[in-house]
Amino acid sequence: xxxxxxxxxxxxxxxxxxxxxxxxxxxxxxxxxxxxxxxxxxxxxxxxxxxxxxxxxxxxxxxxxxxxxxxxxxxxxxxxxxxxxxxxxxxxxxxxxxxxxxxxxxxxxxxxxxxxxxxxxxxxxxxxxxxxxxxxxxxxxxxxxxxxxxxxxxxxxxxxxxxxxxxxxxxxxxxxxxxxxxxxxxxxxxxxxxxxxxxxxxxxxxxxxxxxxxxxxxxxxxxxxxxxxxxxxxxxxxxxxxxxxxxxxxxxxxxxxxxx
Amino acid sequence: xxxxxxxxxxxxxxxxxxxxxxxxxxxxxxxxxxxxxxxxxxxxxxxxxxxxxxxxxxxxxxxxxxxxxxxxxxxxxxxxxxxxxxxxxxxxxxxxxxxxxxxxxxxxxxxxxxxxxxxxxxxxxxxxxxxxxxxxxxxxxxxxxxxxxxxxxxxxxxxxxxxxxxxxxxxxxxxxxxxxxxxxxxxxxxxxxxxxxxxxxxxxxxxxxxxxxxxxxxxxxxxxxxxxxxxxxxxxxxxxxxxxxxxxxxxxxxxxxxxxxxxxxxxxxxxxxxxxxxxxxxxxxxxxxxxxxxxxxxxxxxxxxxxxxxxxxxxxxxxxxxxxxxxxxxxxxxxxx
Numbered sequence: 386x387x388x389x390x391x392x393x394x395x396x397x398x399x400x401x402x403x404x405x406x407x408x409x410x411x412x413x414x415x416x417x418x419x420x421x422x423x424x425x426x427x428x429x430x431x432x433x434x435x436x437x438x439x440x441x442x443x444x445x446x447x448x449x450x451x452x453x454x455x456x457x458x459x460x461x462x463x464x465x466x467x468x469x470x471x472x473x474x475x476x477x478x479x480x481x482x483x484x485x486x487x488x489x490x491x492x493x494x495x496x497x498x499x500x501x502x503x504x505x506x507x508x509x510x511x512x513x514x515x516x517x518x519x520x521x522x523x524x525x526x527x528x529x530x531x532x533x534x535x536x537x538x539x540x541x542x543x544x545x546x547x548x549x550x551x552x553x554x555x556x557x558x559x560x561x562x563x564x565x566x567x568x569x570x571x572x573x574x575x576x577x578x579x580x581x582x583x584x585x586x587x588x589x590x591x592x593x594x595x596x597x598x599x600x601x602x603x604x605x606x607x608x609x610x611x612x613x614x615x616x617x618x619x620x621x622x623x624x625x626x627x628x629x630x631x632x633x634x635x636x637x638x639x640x641x642x643x644x645x
Numbered sequence: 646x647x648x649x650x651x652x653x654x655x656x657x658x659x660x661x662x663x664x665x666x667x668x669x670x671x672x673x674x675x676x677x678x679x680x681x682x683x684x685x686x687x688x689x690x691x692x693x694x695x696x697x698x699x700x701x702x703x704x705x706x707x708x709x710x711x712x713x714x715x716x717x718x719x720x721x722x723x724x725x726x727x728x729x730x731x732x733x734x735x736x737x738x739x740x741x742x743x744x745x746x747x748x749x750x751x752x753x754x755x756x757x758x759x760x761x762x763x764x765x766x767x768x769x770x771x772x773x774x775x776x777x778x779x780x781x782x783x784x785x786x787x788x789x790x791x792x793x794x795x796x797x798x799x800x801x802x803x804x805x806x807x808x809x810x811x812x813x814x815x816x817x818x819x820x821x822x823x824x825x826x827x828x829x830x831x832x833x834x835x836x837x838x839x840x841x842x843x844x845x846x847x848x849x850x851x852x853x854x855x856x857x858x859x860x861x862x863x864x865x866x867x868x869x870x871x872x873x874x875x876x877x878x879x880x881x882x883x884x885x886x887x888x889x890x891x892x893x894x895x896x897x898x899x900x901x902x903x904x905x906x907x908x909x910x911x912x913x914x915x916x917x918x919x920x921x922x923x924x925x926x927x928x929x930x931x932x933x934x935x936x937x938x939x940x941x942x943x944x945x946x947x948x949x950x951x952x953x954x955x956x957x958x959x960x961x962x963x964x965x966x967x968x969x970x971x972x973x974x975x976x977x978x979x980x981x982x
Contacts, residue, residue, distance in 0.1 A: 421893040479766075483758060506889060509785075509905045509925060510766035512754040515722070519758025524723040524836040527751045545747040547658055548845040550719075555836040564899055599761075606763030606799040610781065612791040615924075623943065623954045628961035635937065636969050638953055642935060644857070644914045645881060645970070 386439035386534060389496045390430040391486055391517070392458055393420040394451035395507045417447065419454040423502035428567040429532055430500040431462030437534050440464050442496075444489050446474060446482060452585050459580035460572030467493060471589040476602030479512040484604070486513070487520035488593040497556040498539065503528060503564050511561070518559035525559040526552060530566035648800045650685050650708075651677040652738040654729065655701060656748050657690035659719070659842065662697050665744040667704055667813035669806060672771065673742060674705040674814060676780070679773045682739065683707040686822070687732055689725055691718035702822025704814040710736075712827035719839035720748050726755040728827060733760065738801045740780050745805040753805045763797030765804040767905050769928055780804070785905060785924040792924065809909040809931060852901060857883025858912040858933075860903060861891060862926075864919025864940060865959055868896040873963050874918065880970040886910060888926045903929035919959045922947025939963075 396415035419427075427443070434441040443458035445451050446469040455466035469485055477485070490499055499521075501514035511527070518525035530549070531542040541552045544563050572580075590600060598604055622638075624631045639645045653673045656663035670686070677684040684705060688698040689712040701709050710732050716724065729752065733741060741756075743749035745767050757764035765782040772781040772794075780802040786793035797803065852858065859878040861871045871891065878885045886903040887896070903910055904926040913934035920926065920938065922945055930936070938951035939962055948954040955962065 478763065479754070480757060480761065480763065504906050506893070510764075511750055511906065512757070512764060512766055515751060515754035516758035516764075519726075519755045525751070525755060526722060526837065528747060545720075545842075546663070547842075549843045551840040551842075553838040553840055558836065606761070607765055607795050607797050608763075609786070610794040610796055612786050612793050614791055621949075621952060621954065623948075623956060625943075625956040628957055628965055631955050631957050632962055632965040632969055635953065635955055635966065636973070639914070639937075644935060645973070 386433060386437040386498060387494065387496045388430050388434050388439055388441045389490055389493065389499045390423075390427055390441060390443050390458070390463065391499065391501045391513070392423045392427065392443055392445045392454055393502065393505045393513075394418070394445055394447040394454050395420045395505055417451055417454065419457055420502055420505045420507075422504055422506065422562075422564050424569040425564055425567045426500045426502040426562040427458055427461055427463070428569040429529075429562045430498075431570070432567070433498070433532060433534065434462065434464075442467065442493050444469060444486065444493070446470070446477075446485055449587070455585050456577075456580045456583075457572055459583055459585075460577040461570060462576070466583075466585045468585055468587045469593070470587045473590045473595075473597070473600045476605065477600070478605035478607045479508070479510050479516055480606055481600055481604040483513045483516035483520055484599045485590075485593065485595065486517050488595055489588065490517070490521060492588070492593060495557075497558070498532075499523075499557075499559045501559065501561045503561050514559055514561040521557070521559070523557050523559055524554065525561075526554060527561045528563045529560045530563040532560060532562075648737045648739045650683045650736065650738040651680065651740045651742070652685040652687060652733070652736070652801065653742045654744070654749065654752065655686045655688040655698065655709075656744065656746060657688070657694055657720075662694075662701075663744070663746060663748075664813065665746060665806075665808040666701075668808065668811040669742055669744055670701065670704045670706060671814035672806065672811040676740060676771060676773065677707075680739065680778060685710065685736065685738060687729060688712065689717045689728055689827070691715055699822075699824060703816050703818055703820045705817070705820070706822040708825060709822045710825050710827055712829070714829060714833060716833040716835075719842075720751075721835040721837045721839065722751045722755060723837060724833055724835040725752055726759065727830075729756055730759055731830075732827065733801060739778075741801040741803045743803075743805045745807050749805050753803060757803055762799045762801065762803050765795045765797070767807045768804045769807050769810045771804070785928050807905075807909070807928070852884040852886055852903070852908050852910055855884035855910065855912050857881045857914045857916075858886045858903070858910050859883050859916050859918070860886035860888070860920060861896075861918045862888040862920030863890045863894070864921065865891075866919070868894075870960060870963060871896045873967065876967055877916075877963065877970070880967065880974065881914070881916075883912070883914070888920055888923070905929070917947050917951070918963060920947050921945045922950060
């Protein structure tokens, strides 16, 4: 089976600071890591590739230093990796992002299955997977905790608000993988050495034949008008001092309020 | 042709209308009244759902688009998407809202992708911009501690709504909606076949209804200290919550996550240890009674938000607090004797 896995580079948690004046993100100095939920997607894709003797391609959209996460993907079992990188992609919302991924899926395929993580830890929208399916005109199933090939169809177990459902799906298909549903393997040393020496081609907007109207900030239908810090209301008390003192004060506060 | 109306998607769980639908109805009604436009509801489900779906009129809907068919008994992403798009193209509403549930999060981006529309996820508030009646969609920003106001340049303006944020609409007996049957295409096709359904085995986490929540963040430093929160929670008869980074560090499972894509809690007492207080976590606190933050950094956002900000080292404070609470319990037990 021919499989594509989409991996997002995200700033390492805690390294992003918000500029207090402009309210914009200061990303300088923040290291890019593989979006943690995407590890489960990668593992699901690698296992399916192995069990079907297939081929697994990994893609990421991001700046040049995002190649590090693709090396990791190769070391964990992907056969090939491509970086989608172009200044024209900058500022993309989920629609513009999924457009670029859909072009890559068409150029690098044909694929029977595209696997994405459930959600990214920076944006937390969980929209790119189903939007990618929509651009391709494919069906999609989100929050999949198990996927296997059953004859020419995919057997899926998806998580819902009420429980779980088993689904038989006709490929091609996009799925997002439920967090913690697979146990991601660490990169193998042998594969890591191979990955470090493997070329990871960069594809630009021109390479993908992208239409400018759908790209980047300009091609994004959502716009951030403003950001604001929510107001803090009500009384506030600060306790400082030696640990045993503050614990005593804390306990008496909780007692006074009938909370303990 | 101009766009008109506020539409919401009413969700069928397979047995009943999802309670979050009534929250959307309430907020949808408010927005429709502000715009002086009708409130429309799209309902897709099996024929036996007709009674409940028709009754959505008594919860404030002006029009209910009823798509009742055996083929819609199970939620199938592709089929549902096509029917919703058909209705949106015919009716051209200003606004289309979904709830951020397992179905809403599957559908809304499919609809947005196919119609090339903007979509804002997990909104917690809406405003109507006076000058042009645009829908201002409010959600935690990508940054650590700001809310973003987002607008869409496309129509219908689409958003998913975080469950539990808006109060549900109340029933007004006698109020009725106009009913419109969805015209089905000749064949209702899908690439998906739902073979079986199993209800959740584990009960919904006790966190959601807990009166006391003891939560931990990365500031705890290691899993060993995080695990002590369970002892603390037991002494306080509460439940343990966590931030997203902690779940990804593997200290605890995502069942305990509070925040944007985790649980919403509304305890009488919330204690946050080593939690900086990123908005992505904070939005999971709904009307908390009393917030205590314990952090070495007095400037941490949660320390600013807390009713009681305890400046100190969690490594010292947690064991001492456990000890004090044990002593208290002991003395209470002795007094009772």
